[in-house]
Amino acid sequence: MSTTALYNDQGGAEAAVEAGQETTPTSSSTGASFGLFSADFKKNDDLKEMLESNKESLKLEAMKRIVGLIAKGRNASDLFPAVVKNVASKNIELKKLVYVYLVRYAEEQQDLALLSISTFQRALKDPNQFIRASALRVLSSIRVPIIVPIMMLAIKEAAADLSPYVRKTSAHAIQKLYSLDPDQKEQLIEVIEKLLKDKSTLVAGSVVMAFEEVCPDRIDLIHKNYRKLCNLLVDVEEWGQVVIISMLTRYARTQFTSPWKEGTVFDENNEKAFYDSDSEEKKGQTDAKPYIMDPDHRLLLRNTKPLLQSRNTAVVMSVAQLYWHLAPKHEVNVVTKSLVRLLRSHREVQYVVLQNIATMSIQRKGLFEPFLKSFYVRSTDASHIKTLKLEILTNLANEANISIILREFQTYVKSQDKAFAAATIQAIGRCATNISEVTDTCLNGLVLLLSNRDEIVVAESVVVIKKLLQTQPSQHSEIIKHMAKLFDNITVPMARASILWLIGEYCERVPKIAPDVLRKMAKTFTTEEDIVKLQTVNLAAKLYLTNSKQTKLLTQYILNLGKYDQNYDIRDRTRFIRQLIVPSEKSGSLNKYARRILLAPKPAPVLESSFKDRDRYQLGTLSHSLNIKATGYQELVDWPAVAPDQSVRNVEVIEPVQEWVPLAGKVKQPKSDDKFYSDDEDEKDEEGSDSSGSDDDSSTSSSEESGSESEEESSEESEKTSSDSGKSSSGSEESSSESESEQKKKKKTKKVLLKKSKPTAADSDSDENGNGPVVQASSSSAESSSGSGTDSEDDSDSDSPTVQKKSDVKSRPKVEVKSKKEVSLLDLDDFTPAPTGAPKSAVLSSSLLSDLEGLSLSNVSSTMQVTTPAFGPVKTHELLHHMTGKGLSAKYHFPRQPCLYQPSMVAVQVILSNSSDHSLEEIHIGDRNPASLNIHCFNTIERLEPEASVTVSMGIDFSDSTQAANFQLCTKDDQFNVSIQPAVGELLMPSTMTEQDFCKEQGKLLGMNETLATVTMATANASSQAINTQVLSVANVGVVSSSHNSLHRFAGRTVSSGALVLVSLELKESSTALLTINTEKSVMASMLLRDLKQALSQA
Secondary structure, X not given: OHHHHHHHHHHHHHHHHHOOOOOOOOHHHHHHHOOOOOOHHHHHHHHHHHHHOOOHHHHHHHXXXXXXXXXXXXXXXXXXXXXXXXXXXOOHHHHHHHHHHHHHHOOOOXXXXXXXXXXXXXXXXXXXXXXXXXXXXXXXXXXXXXXXHHHHHHXXXXXXXXXXXXXXXXXXXXXXXXXXXXXXXXXXXXXXXHHHOOOOHHHHHXXXXXXXXXXXXXXXXXXXXXXXXXXXXXXXXXXXXXXXXXXXXXXXXHHOOOOOOOOOEEOOOOOHHHHOOHHHHHHHOOOOOEEOOOHHHHHHHHHHHHHHHOOOHHHHHXXXXXXXXXXXXXXXXXXXXXXXHXXXXXXXXXXXXXXXXXXXXXXXXXXXXXXXXXXXXXXXXXXXXXXXXXXXHHHHOOOOOHHHHHHHHHHHHOOOOHHHHHXXXXXXXXXXXXXXXXXXXXXXXXXXXXXXXXXXXXXXXXXXXXHHHOOOHHHOHXXXXXXXXXXXXXXXXXXXXXXHHHHHHOOXXXXXXXXXXXXXXXXXXXXXXXXXXXXXXXXXXXXXXXXXXXXXXHHHHHHHHHHOOOOHHHHHHHHHHHHHHOOOOOOOOHHHHHHHHHOOOOOOOOOOOOOOOHHHOOOOOHHHHHOOOOOOOOOOOOOOOOOOOHHHHOOHHHHHHHHOOOOOOOOOOOOOOOOOOOHHHHHHHHHHHHHHOOHHHHHHXXXXXXXXXXXXXXXXXXXXXXXXXXXXXXXXXXXXXXXHHHHHHHHHHHHHHXXXXXXXXXXHHOOOOOOOOOOOOOOHHHHHOOOOOOHHHHHHHHOOOOOOOOOOOOOOOOOOOOEOOOEOOOOHHHOOOOOOOOHHHHOOOHHHHHHHHOOOOOOOOOOOOOOOOOOOOOOOEEEEOOOOOOOEEEEEEOOOOEOOOOOOOEEEEEEEEEOOOOOEEEEEEEEEEOOOXXXXXXXXXXXXXXXXXXXXXXXXXXXXXXXXXXXXXEOOOOEEEEEEOOOHHHHEEEOOXXXXXXXXXXXXXXXXXXXXXXXXXXHHHOOHHHXXXXXXXXXXXXXXXXXXXXXXXXXXXXXXXXXXXXXXXXXXXXXXXXXXXXXXXXXXXXXXXXXXXXXXXXX
């Protein structure tokens, strides 16, 4: 529950922060709190008067001072009646502060809070999301069972709220309600199940925390949301990331097989197993079965890896423990640098991290060996940090680095911190036992320490030497003699006892010294510590058995002294020893075995790390830190022997992805009965193809294509069990598995069809000569979703000469081909309008229709130019310089057209040029970073001649983020790392709406969703046309007509999530203007505001 409390408190802290300046006591509060001896009631009377006044400003000032008192830890509970009266205030700022106060004291003043419960219920309907969330937070803080039904109703309503902040608060309230009334568990699970489906990153962490508190065993709720949680993880708040990673660690241990099995070979290229044919698999089978990681297992590891760079130490620690418990052993080393980086943090963080490293270093020494110097002890380190570093250095010691470590230890022994010096001597002893090559060196060093002035150092040396001598006593009688000489000077009881034990155990090897030591001990027996007395009795008994002539009287004397000692342990031991070694009638035959009992060979002690058994606890947990099972600790289960069914994680969302995958490279089949498209769409397709001028050929190829695609789809069903999940998780992964003979068949088919058909729009996507590096496009999904393309465009896909790799996108792009030898790029101005089919216009979007109407294609050219927006030339960015790319250069721009492959993708056009003197082969997209990046890649360009260029289209899902998309641009021989960085304005698409709708939507996006700035307009941007040009140059938005000349409005939606973005510019006097952006995406709003401000203020 402590974790929950922390998490909820954090939510409360957020509330205080979001209230703006509420939690900051103003300068006037210092006056109220000044004076050490001023009475509390006077201050509170002053605040009560201010709260009961009619002036909003006084009330606001009073609330700021009260929240300031709470922040300082003062008790302000007696002000509750005066504060709660203002809960219905119309002033938003005052209301926020009142709710901050009520959350703090609602539990203490339950009766008074109940009187205002109707106000809280009304506030749940408030238009301001912050007020709704605060009301729910106060309601859930009133810990009275009678209002449980009201709380449950409020939570259910809040869970369906439009604001993600309110939904997050409802997830926090679930935990509070569950602790108040556990009988509500079933209803709360329904709410949790609903909230788990939420796509907002703000909600994810909170609902998983609620899941962990209410029903951590219901992993069936996680199945459908597993991939979504993995993909959202990077964008979730930091504490949410910790909770989600912890939950997913437990989930993965129940759903995937172990990557650590002995005797298995880890298959690095595990994607191969998804796509290879059965015959190839059989050929490659060996005795050692390769381990193939579940794609969802890989997805989790891939999506958590970037979080190792997090600034939050808890997140880094969570990812480290996830890799430790889930990743294949050869991949765990990625966490080492991040953990070492955390050692630069505060000592509390260092302590926890070092504990975990100590556990890891026992099992896997090689992980942290390269960072040995990071664990050197500094003089400024605290004692507990020093001890842990010493532990890790000892764990990492091996034959190669032991000399360096021992040199460090020599310095540590001289430390002023005597406890640390003693711990170092123990560490030296462990090194000596673990590494036989340095045992003698360590022993000699420890013997030298016996002459040290410090008693603690000497005592610890004696204890460690005693343990080391047990391993090979025959060689070290000289050391025992040396220790016997020092015996009189050593006063630490443990050290004296250790020397006595050594002399007694090996008394036969030092026959002259042992009796003399016993004589000295007989003199001082009564003044010794108990532990020394016990060892003296033992020594006497052993000498009696081995040298009774010299020691018989001494032994009797010592046994008599022990018989009357004050400590009953010593009295008992003395009586036992006497009966054991001295023959008598009572003892019977026991004394026959005295020598075998007392002088039995004893096993040498094993010097082990104190962290040896801690790996039974999950890393990073409180139980691991304390080495005791803490309350609420959930143990990690063992890996299942057989992985459960992975299809439980398949969700309906990915069905369209599977449905629209066209597989190229297979021989076309005759017309099939089962259609890929619906009948209505087929009829539209045929009408469109008739109007475009290729009646027979076009419709035939259309139906032929749909039949072949459906057959290809059905033939792939058996192979899709693993690849589907891979496609849905890691984005568009490509692999070419078609043979060259199939490619040739496709080329022949294409050439025949080209000769038969007339040059219509269908030919616009194909190279007539059949040898150019042309990337084809099928706009099948675009017809139904974004409304772009005709059936004749489908023909070009069916006639594609290149092999389309398998990917998880919905359709293929149209591209513009630019080759100096064969194809000419047509200027838009030369195009004459061509008649368009009336029936098809209903399917096309207005923007694409206007573009297509301006295109007329001659018999010579087979290129299709996508028009650029009207505001001006498109900005082109360099992707790859020809020097870096060994002759291959690439530039890219954003055409600002709807992406044909997937609605959530941003369209990008890339111009590839060959500046070298030789042709480049197999140009394609390689690995991407992160690997989950969703990119629709262009087809592999088989050959690009010298001085030739080709324009290809890509689709990238930036997920409404300006983070660069990093990937590899590959040729047959080389790979080049490139990245596409989008401006924030390119992540938008225009939205058309009326002025009335604009104002209505803007009213819904106020408060935290509104970003304002005053802009000093450049003189050149005074006109309406100039303003429109500047705004459109920055952002891909649509112009909204305005009835006021001084007010300019623009509307758009984010491409990935479809969130509305409203921009309004109100011209003021003296060349200034108020720029307002309303959107839920606050980060995008601030970036867009910056770009627009810069564009409008410059001429």
